Amino acid sequence: xxxxxxxxxxxxxxxxxxxxxxxxxxxxxxxxxxxxxxxxxxxxxxxxxxxxxxxxxxxxxxxxxxxxxxxxxxxxxxxxxxxxxxxxxxxxxxxxxxxxxxxxxxxxxxxxxxxxxxxxxxxxxxxxxxxxxxxxxxxxxxxxxxxxxxxxxxxxxxxxxxxxxxxxxxxxxxxxxxxxxxxxxxxxxxxxxxxxxxxxxxxxxxxxxxxxxxxxxxxxxxxxxxxxxxxxxxxxxxxxxxxxxxxxxxxxxxxxxxxxxxxxxxxxxxxxxxxxxx
Numbered sequence: 001x002x003x004x005x006x007x008x009x010x011x012x013x014x015x016x017x018x019x020x021x022x023x024x025x026x027x028x029x030x031x032x033x034x035x036x037x038x039x040x041x042x043x044x045x046x047x048x049x050x051x052x053x054x055x056x057x058x059x060x061x062x063x064x065x066x067x068x069x070x071x072x073x074x075x076x077x078x079x080x081x082x083x084x085x086x087x088x089x090x091x092x093x094x095x096x097x098x099x100x101x102x103x104x105x106x107x108x109x110x111x112x113x114x115x116x117x118x119x120x121x122x123x124x125x126x127x128x129x130x131x132x133x134x135x136x137x138x139x140x141x142x143x144x145x146x147x148x149x150x151x152x153x154x155x156x157x158x159x160x161x162x163x164x165x166x167x168x169x170x171x172x173x174x175x176x177x178x179x180x181x182x183x184x185x186x187x188x189x190x191x192x193x194x195x196x197x198x199x200x201x202x203x204x205x206x207x208x209x210x211x212x213x214x215x216x217x218x219x220x221x222x223x224x225x226x227x228x229x230x231x232x233x234x235x236x237x238x239x240x241x242x243x244x245x246x247x248x249x250x251x252x253x254x255x256x257x258x259x260x261x262x263x264x265x266x267x268x269x270x271x272x273x274x275x276x277x278x
Contacts, residue, residue: 002027002030002031002056003027004023004026004027004030007100008026008030008054008100011054011098011100012026012054015029015053015054020221020223021221021223025221026054028220028221029053029054029055029056029217029220029221030054030055030056031056032055032056032057032123032124032220033056033057033059033121033122033123033124034050034055034057034058034059034122034123034124034125034126034216034220035059035060035061035118035119035121035122035124035125035126036050036058036059036060036061036126036128037061037062037110037125037126037127037128037129037134037138038061038062038127038128038129038130038134039060039062039064039074039076039077039086039087039089039090039128040062040064040070040073040074040086040128040130040205041070041073041074041128041154041200041202041205041206041209042128042152042154042205042208042209042212043060043062043074043076043090043126043128043209044073044074044075044076044077044090044093044205044209045075045076045205045206045209045210045213046126046128046209046210046212046213046216047060047076047090047093047094048075048076048093048094048097049209049210049213049214050101050213050216050217051094051095051097051098051101052097052098053213053217054098054100054101055101056101056102057101057102057103057104057122058094058101058102058103058104059103059104059105059106059118059121059122060086060087060090060091060103060104060105060106061087061106061108061110061118062085062086062087062090062106062107063085063107063108063109064085064086065083065084065085065086066081066082066083066084066085066086066089067082067083068082072202073200073202073203073205073206074086074205075206076089076090076093076094077089077090077093085105085107087105087106087107088105088107090103091103091105106118110129110134110137110138111137111267111268112137112264112265112267112268113268115137115138115141115264115267116141116144116145116264119138119141119142119145119147120145120147122147123147123220124147124148124149124150124216124219124220125138125142125147125148125149125150126149126150126152126212126216127139127149127150127151127152128152128209128212130154132186132187133186133267135151135153135179135186136179136180136185136186136267137264137267139151139164139178139179139180139254140180140254140261140264140267141264142164143164143166143167143178143254143255144263144264146167148163148164148165148219148228149163149164149165150162150163150212150215150216150219151163151164151179152208152209152211152212153208154200154204154205154208155198155200155204156198156199156200156201156204157200157201157204157235157236157237158204158233158234158235158236158237159204159205159207159208159211159233159234159236160208160231160232160233160234161208161211161212161215161227161231161232161234162227162228162230162231162232162246163215163219163226163227163228164176164177164178164179164228165228166178166181166248166254166255168228170228170229170248174247174248175248175255176228176229176248177229177246177247177248177249177252178252178254178255180249180252180253180254180255180261181246181247181248181249181252181255182231182246184249184251184252184253185253201236203236204234204236207234207236208234211232211234215227229245229246229247230243230244230245230246231243231244231245231246
């Protein structure tokens with residue numbers, strides 16, 4: 001396992017004094033590789049907190065460019081970044097926080113032809129995309145690649161976070177659920193408005209992206225109770241958090257008893273792909 005330098009000991013001393021983290025935990029963070037899908041409202045606080053925590057390698061996949069209307073919630077980017085690739089400005093934000101973090105930029109669309117190869121190169125995947133096609137593609141690809149997926153999505157004033165690792169089993173021997181256990185299929189395109197159409201309260205993206213970062217770090221370190229098999233719901237207007245159980249659906253088309261999805265070819269046939277982020 002990677003050893004810590006004197007600079008890292010100084011930088012991460014608030015982690016090192018935590019009984020459940022310490023030097024062994026910080027070494028795990030240093031050795032970890034996390035892929036962030038989307039450098040937008042969720043990906044921005046996510047990559048910044050992962051970098052600050054001492055993640056060794058952060059990969060970012062997004063082919064979008066920064067626009068001024070992103071800045072209300074996408075805090076990894078600034079006015080001077082308008083027109084730049086988001087992966088580039090997110091990289092600069094990461095390195096400004098922690099130059100010890102290695103950033104891998106994937107300025108490309110995530111689709112059925114590259115998803116498995118990209119995901120296989122990382123230990124954990126986090127999804128900050130803003131459309132159903134990409135969420136299902138990422139979830140399916142993580143299932144086939146056997147990579148844990150820290151999932152999140154935003155509403156206008158609410159957000160949802162979970163951890164999917166359906167290749168593993170719960171204490172009773174049943175598999176952990178996947179996204180398709182919640183919703184077997186994505187809704188028809190255009191039925192549900194994205195944040196560009198419905199709007200989103202900027203700080204809500206910060207809350208949910210920070211929760212994603214927390215769950216990612218917990219999964220790397222094996223701390224506490226994970227969100228696998230559970231969905232955390234945040235309602236900013238109430239305000240309240242709610243935690244609900246999610247069961248494995250034996251009839252779901254991906255990981256059920258009689259699966260009908262055996263690869264990513266269905267995503268390729270529809271031609272759906274994504275670069276956009278919340």
